[in-house]
Amino acid sequence: RLHTLPVEQSGIGDEEPMPLVAEMMRWAMLMQRAPEELTSRAGELGGLLAAGVPAERTPTLVHGDYHYGNMLFRGPEVVAVLDWEIAQIGQPLMDLGCLAIMSHRSQFKDAESPGGTVALPDEDLFALYGAGCVEMNWYVAMSLYKYAAILGYNLMLHQRGKRPDPFYETLTTTITGMIDEGIEILSPHPPPLQDEVKSQKLWATHLPPELGGQGYGQVKLGLMHEIEGATMWAPIVFGNQAPDSGNSEVLAHFGTQAQKDQWLYPLLDGRLRSAFSMTEPNTAGSDPTLLSSTAVLDGDEWVINGHKWFTSNGMVADFLIAMVVTEPDAGPYERASMIIVPSAAPGLKRVRNIPTMAGAHERFGYGHAEVLYEDVRVPAANLVGKRGQGFLIAQARLGPGRIHHCMRWLGMARRAFDMMCERALQREAFGKKLASHETVQNWIADSAAEMSAARLMTLHAAWVIDTKGAAAARKEISLIKFFGAKVLHDVIDRSIQVHGSLGYSADMPLEEMYRTARGARFYDGPDEVHRVSVARQVLTGYKAPQGMWPSEHVPTRRAAAQRKFAALLEAATTDV
Numbered sequence: 001r002l003h004t005l006p007v008e009q010s011g012i013g014d015e016e017p018m019p020l021v022a023e024m025m026r027w028a029m030l031m032q033r034a035p036e037e038l039t040s041r042a043g044e045l046g047g048l049l050a051a052g053v054p055a056e057r058t059p060t061l062v063h064g065d066y067h068y069g070n071m072l073f074r075g076p077e078v079v080a081v082l083d084w085e086i087a088q089i090g091q092p093l094m095d096l097g098c099l100a101i102m103s104h105r106s107q108f109k110d111a112e113s114p115g116g117t118v119a120l121p122d123e124d125l126f127a128l129y130g131a132g133c134v135e136m137n138w139y140v141a142m143s144l145y146k147y148a149a150i151l152g153y154n155l156m157l158h159q160r161g162k163r164p165d166p167f168y169e170t171l172t173t174t175i176t177g178m179i180d181e182g183i184e185i186l187s188p189h190p191p192p193l194q195d196e197v198k199s200q201k202l203w204a205t206h207l208p209p210e211l212g213g214q215g216y217g218q219v220k221l222g223l224m225h226e227i228e229g230a231t232m233w234a235p236i237v238f239g240n241q242a243p244d245s246g247n248s249e250v251l252a253h254f255g256t257q258a259q260k261d262q263w264l265y266p267l268l269d270g271r272l273r274s275a276f277s278m279t280e281p282n283t284a285g286s287d288p289t290l291l292s293s294t295a296v297l298d299g300d301e302w303v304i305n306g307h308k309w310f311t312s313n314g315m316v317a318d319f320l321i322a323m324v325v326t327e328p329d330a331g332p333y334e335r336a337s338m339i340i341v342p343s344a345a346p347g348l349k350r351v352r353n354i355p356t357m358a359g360a361h362e363r364f365g366y367g368h369a370e371v372l373y374e375d376v377r378v379p380a381a382n383l384v385g386k387r388g389q390g391f392l393i394a395q396a397r398l399g400p401g402r403i404h405h406c407m408r409w410l411g412m413a414r415r416a417f418d419m420m421c422e423r424a425l426q427r428e429a430f431g432k433k434l435a436s437h438e439t440v441q442n443w444i445a446d447s448a449a450e451m452s453a454a455r456l457m458t459l460h461a462a463w464v465i466d467t468k469g470a471a472a473a474r475k476e477i478s479l480i481k482f483f484g485a486k487v488l489h490d491v492i493d494r495s496i497q498v499h500g501s502l503g504y505s506a507d508m509p510l511e512e513m514y515r516t517a518r519g520a521r522f523y524d525g526p527d528e529v530h531r532v533s534v535a536r537q538v539l540t541g542y543k544a545p546q547g548m549w550p551s552e553h554v555p556t557r558r559a560a561a562q563r564k565f566a567a568l569l570e571a572a573t574t575d576v
């Protein structure tokens with residue numbers, strides 16, 4: 001009945017309806033004010049929510065705090081609803097989400113409402129609104145997020161002495177529980193799926209067997225990544241998502257046994273998450289010899305100071321691998337080292353996720369973080385490898401990782417390509433299908449050729465790594481890094497063009513793919529740096545010809561040939 005009331009008679013009918021994204025931002029802002037130990041976990045839930053905002057329904061009056069505690073019952077009948085403090089015009093399922101928390105939250109499960117036990121199971125309640133459980137998952141998780149934000153804000157006030165009440169002492173656990181429950185509801189990768197992957201020996205296959213992987217080699221792995229590339233969650237399900245996969249390779253190859261026990265094995269099990277913290281806002285990431293963040297050994301501790309950004313997953317990671325200058329007087333490629341920094345280390349400030357063109361979801365949880373290191377102290381034993389080996393380790397880390405990126409891009413490009421072909425066969429203009437127009441045919445043919453080339457180049461690079469090692473494949477890896485990123489971009493771009501305004505709209509996944517693909521031209525080194533690297537390596541196989549003419553200069557070659565065969569020419573012409 002509440003949601004069928006005429007909006008204009010509600011008394012707040014002249015207010016603008018609150019879209020779901022604005023609703024989310026409202027509670028995210030409040031959550032930002034919660035104590036720091038809660039915000040990063042909450043950020044993960046925020047990220048999942050932002051990534052899956054459902055389609056909106058006709059706005060209605062929304063109570064906003066709709067649970068049994070706010071209802072007056074006469075017998076089983078609700079006779080009044082109290083506390084309209086945050087009422088608004090918005091999405092009716094928000095209220096249903098609040099109500100459903102009662103049956104979702106384990107601690108509320110057996111709770112009795114003032115009017116009796118909660119009568120309806122979720123599905124029946126949702127069915128009254130024609131809402132499916134999957135759609136409602138979002139609203140339930142959103143309600144958990146909302147109440148966690150309200151409680152988190154109150155906890156902050158309590159900690160600052162503004163709301164003294166012993167009740168708040170236990171809130172941290174309650175709030176964390178609510179956030180975890182929200183994450184669990186929205187997580188598209190339930191543990192059973194990961195268990196299935198493990199049972200089929202497909203988990204964390206990027207590592208050799210002696211390091212806990214399956215020893216598949218890069219070619220096989222590349223082929224796996226191509227399939228995984230079609231969906232953004234697959235790498236998590238298969239335990240080889242960036243940056244964890246690269247970090248696990250670093251620890252596996254260069255970590256001490258103690259580091260492996262503490263960080264690597266839990267990382268491989270999916271019990272920990274990690275980040276790689278190299279790029280800085282104040283120095284050019286393309287040229288890491290310029291790194292300015294430092295670590296100084298003080299007794300048996302490293303003291304780290306610096307400013308990093310674009311540390312992917314930095315807000316949710318349990319530990320970061322920071323690349324910092326430890327040997328300021330050494331040569332440019334021996335100055336930096338890698339050091340493990342636990343996320344709880346005092347002085348580590350995870351400032352924010354940087355808003356990017358990939359979309360709002362990157363502002364929460366899984367995003368690219370700005371991180372401040374202010375006199376961060378970690379044990380000396382957290383150094384990975386030897387002092388000054390940062391560059392060497394970074395190269396080992398990035399090589400195979402780039403193969404995986406490229407193959408995932410091919411999976412994504414293939415999806416965009418499939419959409420392009422489908423649409424070309426479906427849509428008609430100027431008396432024939434788009435597929436019959438020559439320009440569209442050219443796009444399809446060019447895309448097929450470029451994807452095929454990128455695929456074979458990537459598999460070739462993988463084969464060189466498998467047979468000769470990552471160091472021998474430097475040129476091949478750089479080739480595919482910039483070529484693969486361009487193919488991905490161009491195929492998505494053409495697919496958008498074939499779809500016309502539909503391709504530009506968010507009703508197709510193409511616009512999001514396009515925005516995400518743009519980053520591929522930066523991370524793991526921008527295109528230009530890889531081109532320079534390829535050109536340099538290619539040029540080592542050549543030397544400048546002597547003199548002023550190129551070695552293929554025809555008059556010069558003719559003159560040389562005449563000199564070389566002068567005797568023969570002489571003999572031949574004498575006979576004549």
Ligand SMILES: Cc1cc2nc3c(=O)[nH]c(=O)nc-3n(C[C@H](O)[C@H](O)[C@H](O)COP(=O)(O)OP(=O)(O)OC[C@H]3O[C@@H](n4cnc5c(N)ncnc54)[C@H](O)[C@@H]3O)c2cc1C
Nearest residue numbers: 276277278279284285286310311312519522523524526528
């Ligand atoms: C989505 C995403 C995720 C990322 N994740 C991480 C992460 O987890 N950890 C991390 O440490 N970093 C990460 N990065 C940062 C990334 O590694 C850097 O963006 C990259 O190394 C380039 O550094 P920069 O952004 O400082 O650009 P700059 O070094 O300032 O370069 C700017 C531009 O200068 C030009 N340029 C540079 N060198 C040359 C040259 N030799 N010749 C011609 N032109 C040149 C290029 O056009 C380049 O794009 C990520 C970036 C993105 C976009």
